[in-house]
Amino acid sequence: MISENFEIITISTQVLNEIYNVLYKKIKVEHSQIKEIIIETIINFDISDISTITVLQALELKSKYQFSYGIV
Numbered sequence: 001m002i003s004e005n006f007e008i009i010t011i012s013t014q015v016l017n018e019i020y021n022v023l024y025k026k027i028k029v030e031h032s033q034i035k036e037i038i039i040e041t042i043i044n045f046d047i048s049d050i051s052t053i054t055v056l057q058a059l060e061l062k063s064k065y066q067f068s069y070g071i072v
Contacts, residue, residue: 010046 016038023029023037041047048054061067 007046010048011041012048012050014050016041016047 019041020034020038023034024031029037
């Protein structure tokens with residue numbers, strides 16, 4: 001499913017950080033391997049920075065549609 005939809009999947013820089021943290025701290029993958037995974041992810045997906053405007057829009061969507069939202 002993911003490979004069929006690369007062009008429409010966007011992930012945030014926060015997700016890249018979470019990938020690193022989980023692989024390094026919980027799964028104990030070496031830094032060099034994680035770097036390769038992150039680079040491959042950047043190449044294959046659209047990456048979006050989380051701006052202050054994005055945060056405010058997310059808060060509005062949470063209020064309007066009762067979505068969950070958390071700031072880490």
